[in-house]
Amino acid sequence: MKVRREKRLGYFSEYTRGFNRSSRGPAYHAMLRMIDSYFDDSADDRMERHCATGGFFGRAVQWDAFIIAWSQETHGLKKPFHTTDCEGGYEQFEGWPKEKRNELMAGLVSIIKGSKLAGFASIVPIQAYKAAFPNCESGDPYLLTIPHTIMNMASIADNADIGVNIWFELGGPKGFIGETFEAIKKMKWKPAQRLHALAFDTKELHPLQSADLLAREAFKHIDNIGVRPMRIPMKRMGDSNFFIAWTEDALRYLAANGGPQNLELLAHWDEYPDAPKLKWHSLWLAKRGGK
Amino acid sequence: MTEKNTEFEDFTNVANRLLRVPHSEVKEKLDAEKKAKKRKKSKVSSASHEANEKA
Numbered sequence: 001m002k003v004r005r006e007k008r009l010g011y012f013s014e015y016t017r018g019f020n021r022s023s024r025g026p027a028y029h030a031m032l033r034m035i036d037s038y039f040d041d042s043a044d045d046r047m048e049r050h051c052a053t054g055g056f057f058g059r060a061v062q063w064d065a066f067i068i069a070w071s072q073e074t075h076g077l078k079k080p081f082h083t084t085d086c087e088g089g090y091e092q093f094e095g096w097p098k099e100k101r102n103e104l105m106a107g108l109v110s111i112i113k114g115s116k117l118a119g120f121a122s123i124v125p126i127q128a129y130k131a132a133f134p135n136c137e138s139g140d141p142y143l144l145t146i147p148h149t150i151m152n153m154a155s156i157a158d159n160a161d162i163g164v165n166i167w168f169e170l171g172g173p174k175g176f177i178g179e180t181f182e183a184i185k186k187m188k189w190k191p192a193q194r195l196h197a198l199a200f201d202t203k204e205l206h207p208l209q210s211a212d213l214l215a216r217e218a219f220k221h222i223d224n225i226g227v228r229p230m231r232i233p234m235k236r237m238g239d240s241n242f243f244i245a246w247t248e249d250a251l252r253y254l255a256a257n258g259g260p261q262n263l264e265l266l267a268h269w270d271e272y273p274d275a276p277k278l279k280w281h282s283l284w285l286a287k288r289g290g291k
Numbered sequence: 292m293t294e295k296n297t298e299f300e301d302f303t304n305v306a307n308r309l310l311r312v313p314h315s316e317v318k319e320k321l322d323a324e325k326k327a328k329k330r331k332k333s334k335v336s337s338a339s340h341e342a343n344e345k346a
Contacts (some may be wrong), residue, residue: 035310057306061314069321107328114320116312118305159303160310240309242302270296280298284305 033162034196036063037120037153038207040169041145042215044223047126047138053145054121054218054243055211056112057153057164063207066115070206073107080203081108083213109233112210119241120156121218122148125248132251133259143173144246144260146180150195151267152244154184157194169208170200189267218243221281238283249276 037057043050058066074081078092085091086101093101112119122145129141150166157164168177181198203209217234222245224231234241246254253276257265269275 059310062309062312062317065314065317065321069325072325107324110324110328111321114317114324116309116317116320118309120302155299156303156306160307162310240305242298242305270299277296280302282298282302285298285301 035059035153035157035160035162035164036167036207037164038167038205038211039149040203040208040211040215041142041172042212042219043126043142044219047141049127050123050125050219050222050245051142051145052121052123052215052219052222052243053142053149054119054123054215055149056117056119056207056214057156058115058117062115062117066111066117066210067206069111069114070108070210073104073111074206074209081209081212082203083216105233106236108210108213109236112213112237113240117210117240119214119218119237119243120149120152121214121241121243122152123218123222123243123245124251125222125246128246128248128251131248132255139173140260143176144254146173146177147184147260147263147266148244150181150184151191154189154191154194158191163194163196165197165199166195167199167201167205167208167211169211170202172200174200183263184267187263187267189264192267214241217241235283239287240284241282242284243281245279245281247276247279250278 035057036059037055039053039055042052042054081104082091083105085093086105089096089098089101124141124144126141129144130136133140153164153166166181168174177200178198181195184192185195186192201208203212213233214237217231217237218241220231221234221243230238253274254260254262254265260266265272265275269278
């Protein structure tokens with residue numbers, strides 16, 4: 001007699017590691033109708049210029065293909081891929097010639113492009129934040145990127161009539177992120193109903209390695225404006241990446257209206273006629289605008 | 292923050308387009324990347340092989 005073996009569904013951060021997910025097949029995941037999104041943070045060493053939360057989102061079929069390709073590309077590494085180390089030749093990349101490191105980076109960017117993932121980043125100019133919130137603590141500018149990112153993922157999911165799971169890299173302020181996620185979920189704001197689950201994991205998870213790459217590219221992109229030309233990974237990925245940077249005006253307006261704790265203001269920002277517009281950065285928008 | 296603004300509309304349009312990409316297209320693209328990389332590697336290795344022979 002055949003015994004039907006029921007597989008227990010593990011933690012969702014567990015089944016996205018690749019093995020469980022792939023064994024369930026595309027039909028199962030299509031049924032889930034979910035966007036999976038992965039985020040990490042980046043900033044300059046001294047946390048003086050810009051800080052960013054950035055990452056990619058896509059459907060299970062995209063992430064499945066991504067995970068297979070990414071694991072093949074990085075299988076020779078001793079530790080999880082870390083963009084800063086690869087670029088600078090630090091840690092496990094010590095002794096690697098620049099060409100070899102560039103080649104790995106280019107290969108990983110090709111995988112991101114090929115997987116058709118979309119990128120999002122929220123960026124805060126740190127000095128402008130400190131000017132708007134003179135009594136803030138050093139980590140506060142980064143905290144603003146958290147509700148901003150979660151709300152944008154909720155809006156994207158709502159627009160696509162689909163749910164969204166969000167992962168953050170474990171090294172961040174887990175408590176704050178969890179509280180913010182729950183507070184947004186409880187809001188009477190339609191997209192908030194799309195927030196399905198929140199999880200934290202290490203960079204052992206391949207999608208979080210790609211989030212590390214995008215967060216760094218987002219930070220570098222804004223930090224380099226007017227100083228250095230656009231970086232090659234950004235040029236190659238740019239069409240599907242959208243970054244939103246807070247401006248001085250927007251931060252002052254936020255400070256005058258309850259600060260980042262005012263989630264209602266954040267959720268309905270564009271409905272306030274006097275709220276200054278945030279600055280969008282995207283190669284797609286630039287091309288469309290003929291810039 | 293996210294609604295009633297043209298950039299956001301563009302963002303959602305691009306995202307929706309990407310989210311609708313069929314698995315076959317993603318697989319095809321990644322397979323093509325892989326083949327291109329293999330071709331490049333074999334070219335490099337044959338070139339370096341030739342260089343070694345000359346040396």
